[in-house]
Amino acid sequence: xxxxxxxxxxxxxxxxxxxxxxxxxxxxxxxxxxxxxxxxxxxxxxxxxxxxxxxxxxxxxxxxxxxxxxxxxxxxxxxxxxxxxxxxxxxxxxxxxxxxxxxxxxxxxxxxxxxxxxxxxxxxxxxxxxxxxxxxxxxxxxxxxxxxxxxxxxxxxxxxxxxxxxxxxxxxxxxxxxxx
Amino acid sequence: xxxxxxxxxxxxxxxxxxxxxxxxxxxxxxxxxxxxxxxxxxxxxxxxxxxxxxxxxxxxxxxxxxxxxxxxxxxxxxxxxxxxxxxxxxxxxxxxxxxxxxxxxxxxxxxxxxxxxxxxxxxxxxxxxxxxxxxxxxxxxxxxxxxxxxxxxxxxxxxxxxxxxxxxxxxxxxxxxxxxxxxxxxxxxxxxxxxxxxxxxxxxxxxxxxxxxxxxxxxxxxxxxxxxxxxxxxxxxxxxxxxxxxxxxxxxxxxxxxxxxxxxxxxxxxxxxxxxxxxxxxxxxxxxxxxxxxxxxxxxxxxxxxxxxxxxxxxxxxxxxxxxxxxxxxxxxxxxxxxxxxxxxxxxxxxxxxxxxxxxxxxxxxxxxxxxxxxxxxxxxxxxxxxxxxxxxxxxxxxxxxxxxxxxxxxxxxxxxxxxxxxxxxxxxxxxxxxxxxxxxxxxxxxxxxxxxxxxxxxxxxxxxxxxxxxxxxxxxxxxxxxxxxxxxxxxxxxxxxxxxxxxx
Numbered sequence: 001x002x003x004x005x006x007x008x009x010x011x012x013x014x015x016x017x018x019x020x021x022x023x024x025x026x027x028x029x030x031x032x033x034x035x036x037x038x039x040x041x042x043x044x045x046x047x048x049x050x051x052x053x054x055x056x057x058x059x060x061x062x063x064x065x066x067x068x069x070x071x072x073x074x075x076x077x078x079x080x081x082x083x084x085x086x087x088x089x090x091x092x093x094x095x096x097x098x099x100x101x102x103x104x105x106x107x108x109x110x111x112x113x114x115x116x117x118x119x120x121x122x123x124x125x126x127x128x129x130x131x132x133x134x135x136x137x138x139x140x141x142x143x144x145x146x147x148x149x150x151x152x153x154x155x156x157x158x159x160x161x162x163x164x165x166x167x168x169x170x171x172x173x174x175x176x177x178x179x180x
Numbered sequence: 181x182x183x184x185x186x187x188x189x190x191x192x193x194x195x196x197x198x199x200x201x202x203x204x205x206x207x208x209x210x211x212x213x214x215x216x217x218x219x220x221x222x223x224x225x226x227x228x229x230x231x232x233x234x235x236x237x238x239x240x241x242x243x244x245x246x247x248x249x250x251x252x253x254x255x256x257x258x259x260x261x262x263x264x265x266x267x268x269x270x271x272x273x274x275x276x277x278x279x280x281x282x283x284x285x286x287x288x289x290x291x292x293x294x295x296x297x298x299x300x301x302x303x304x305x306x307x308x309x310x311x312x313x314x315x316x317x318x319x320x321x322x323x324x325x326x327x328x329x330x331x332x333x334x335x336x337x338x339x340x341x342x343x344x345x346x347x348x349x350x351x352x353x354x355x356x357x358x359x360x361x362x363x364x365x366x367x368x369x370x371x372x373x374x375x376x377x378x379x380x381x382x383x384x385x386x387x388x389x390x391x392x393x394x395x396x397x398x399x400x401x402x403x404x405x406x407x408x409x410x411x412x413x414x415x416x417x418x419x420x421x422x423x424x425x426x427x428x429x430x431x432x433x434x435x436x437x438x439x440x441x442x443x444x445x446x447x448x449x450x451x452x453x454x455x456x457x458x459x460x461x462x463x464x465x466x467x468x469x470x471x472x473x474x475x476x477x478x479x480x481x482x483x484x485x486x487x488x489x490x491x492x493x494x495x496x497x498x499x500x501x502x503x504x505x506x507x508x509x510x511x512x513x514x515x516x517x518x519x520x521x522x523x524x525x526x527x528x529x530x531x532x533x534x535x536x537x538x539x540x541x542x543x544x545x546x547x548x549x550x551x552x553x554x555x556x557x558x559x560x561x562x563x564x565x566x567x568x569x570x571x572x573x574x575x576x577x578x579x580x581x582x583x584x585x586x587x588x589x590x591x592x593x594x595x596x597x598x599x600x601x602x603x604x605x606x607x608x609x610x611x612x613x614x615x616x617x618x619x620x621x622x623x624x625x626x627x628x629x630x631x632x633x634x635x636x637x638x639x640x641x642x643x644x645x646x647x648x649x650x651x652x653x654x655x656x657x658x659x660x661x662x663x664x665x666x667x668x669x670x671x672x673x674x675x676x677x678x679x680x681x682x683x684x685x
Contacts, residue, residue: 014222016215023211028203035204045206049213056218109194114202117195136192137199164191 004068011059019056026069027052030076032114036133037080039122051079077138081148084126109171120170128163135160220490234633234655234672241592241633248509248579427505428684432498433648437675439495439521441568441660443544444668489543489566489604493522497572501679511578513591521568521673528561530611540614544667545602545623563607568671569600574632585640592633595654599624623665630656630671638681646681 007025010018027048034044034051054075062071109117121129134140134148135156142160146153499517506512529542540546541564576593602616602624618626636650652675660669 014218016218019218020211020215023214027206027210031204031206032199032202036199045210048206049210049217052210052214053217053221056214057221109191110197112198114198117198136195139192139196 008059008062008064008068011056022055022068023052026072029069030072032118033073033076034080035118036121036137037077037084037130039126043083047076047080047083050083051076054079077134081130084130112171116174120167120174123170124163124166127159128166131156131159132163132167234653237653238592238631238633238655241590244590245577245579245592249577251509428503429505429646429681430500430502430684431646431648431679431681432500433515433517433677433679434496434498435517435519435652435675435677436494436496437652437673438492439519439523439568439671439673439675440492441489441521441523441669441671442656443490443661444670489523489525489545489564489602491524493524493565495519495521495673495675497521497570497675499572501681503576503578505580505683508582509580511580511589511591513574513576513578513593515574517572517574519568519570519572521570521671523566523568524563525566526561526563531614538612539610541604541606541611543604545604545616546614562610564611565605565607567601567603567605569603571598571600572596573598576632576634580638587638587640587646588635589638589650590633590635592631594657595630595632596627597630597656597660598627599660623661623667624669625658625660625662628656628658628660630654630658630673634677636677644683644685646683648677648679648681650677651675652677 007018007022011022030051031044031048034047035041038044038047051072055072058075062068112120121132124132130149131145134145135142140148142153142156145151145156149156497517497519499515501513501515503511503513503515525543527542531540531542531546532538541562543564543566545566572595574593574595576591578589578591580587580589599618603613604616605611605613616622616624618624632652632654634650634652636648638646638648640646652673654673654675656670656672660671661667
């Protein structure tokens with residue numbers, strides 16, 4: 001297995017073997033990222049495909065200021081956002097006061113594995129799902145999310161709050177079903 | 181403000197942690213599709229390089245064609261000048277006497293010295309004039325002598341005139357043939373070149389260069405008022421008039437090859453663009469007319485694509501050629517060819533006609549034509565074949581080199597391509613066949629122009645019949661698509677042309 005530098009160098013030259021190695025090294029992790037932003041595995045794979053094509057087309061611009069995995073993940077997320085960008089515009093704007101009210105109660109997450117959590121995320125409306133991912137899992141701030149999605153900050157907050165509320169409902173429901 | 185969620189940071193961490201090391205294996209198809217897309221991009225990059233090289237090749241061929249045309253015309257002009265000098269069968273005595281006066285004085289001086297007639301020199305014509313007007317006249321009988329008795333006798337010692345006299349003396353007087361054939365020299369029976377050369381050597385005052393430049397000597401016929409030019413031997417040996425006689429030809433040909441419509445985004449970006457999705461109108465309907473195509477892919481909906489019809493498939497054309505071989509080396513050719521040029525693409529969009537109930541494929545050829553009585557729906561991805569039907573009228577100039585029965589030729593020119601139809605069919609037959617024609621609603625122009633370069637061999641199989649085998653490269657010089665279209669197409673074609681030619685000679 002080649003190290004990152006050799007992989008990058010090979011990919012810049014268009015070496016298909018190197019490109020495949022890079023793909024195999026990161027595809028499994030990145031598919032999970034795609035899954036978090038998409039509604040189905042088919043869609044996630046479409047995003048993954050598109051993202052890796054971008055990776056190979058732009059890998060000469062990778063400055064190695066961050067890890068290769070992080071750089072690829074950024075591309076995957078951007079691709080996913082573009083893929084569903086239209087959906088984000090469609091969701092209603094909630095007031096911040098309402099946001100603060102919604103989801104004030106905590107729920108237990110740690111007992112669920114990532115596949116169960118993934119299933120919950122995919123059940124969210126598109127806008128909520130995107131913003132929840134960006135805020136809760138990627139760690140972006142609402143201001144950054146607002147810039148990324150060309151929405152206002154309040155919308156990001158309201159969508160996040162709504163996502164939490166919906167997740168709480170789903171988790172509670174799921175827990176009740178689990179425990180009889 | 182962001183800190184309002186700080187109390188829930190544990191909550192976010194609980195979500196983050198399970199995904200940190202999570203992995204899921206994608207299906208094998210994903211890499212295959214990436215591989216295909218990268219290959220397509222590489223071929224696109226190759227195309228760009230190819231465009232550069234083909235432009236250089238075209239420029240070289242055009243230079244070659246221009247050079248050959250110039251050479252042929254220049255050569256033809258020289259021949260015409262020589263022939264025009266030789267083709268003056270009836271030259272009046274006055275003209276004959278005037279012409280030599282334009283010639284070199286040194287020749288006159290030298291010849292005159294030998295003849296010891298210095299005292300008359302001021303009144304006499306120059307040496308060449310003497311040959312033409314007097315010395316030869318002396319040998320052609322009494323009428324001339326009667327006209328110029330003194331001059332004729334005065335030149336009796338002149339060696340050159342003696343030689344000419346001897347030459348002329350072999351010619352029977354009053355030979356009718358002289359009056360009709362201006363190309364014959366002053367002797368009937370012998371070789372015109374050797375005799376003329378002999379006469380040339382007998383002219384001590386006129387060097388070779390001068391001889392070549394001279395209009396030739398003149399001889400009188402049996403008619404007093406006419407003189408005949410003794411042809412320049414350099415002009416005699418080149419029967420160009422016959423060689424350059426145009427030969428018309430016509431033929432039939434078939435061609436098979438590789439056609440690429442070469443669809444490109446009208447934007448400068450060659451990269452895939454995931455932003456290219458239809459505008460969602462306030463009415464909730466997608467505006468497909470605002471689509472843009474990038475990187476050979478058209479994103480008709482966020483997760484659905486219709487690719488440009490850029491994958492070449494076997495294509496063919498057939499037609500007739502006609503032209504004229506203007507000279508041995510130069511030809512001009514035109515014709516009429518019908519071509520069906522096939523490409524493949526894929527799409528997972530179906531176009532539903534609300535009036536007929538039929539479901540058609542969607543490609544970039546027709547996606548901008550979606551009307552109010554049609555709707556888009558998703559289908560399984562299907563492979564589509566697009567057959568571009570074109571009628572082509574080329575005009576080419578060719579340069580030929582001959583080796584016995586074999587000709588090598590290079591030709592280049594332009595062609596007008598008339599867009600007839602694009603027949604889009606689903607290879608599985610699930611979707612109805614769609615025909616996209618040029619017209620007001622179409623993205624295609626009625627006619628577009630291309631440059632044509634070909635080179636190959638013609639072989640004379642029997643009689644006037646030749647077979648032709650010629651690789652041909654054609655590249656559009658105007659778009660096949662309209663300027664207003666959301667995508668541009670500059671097709672190119674590489675094919676092998678095989679045909680039979682009949683020469684009308």
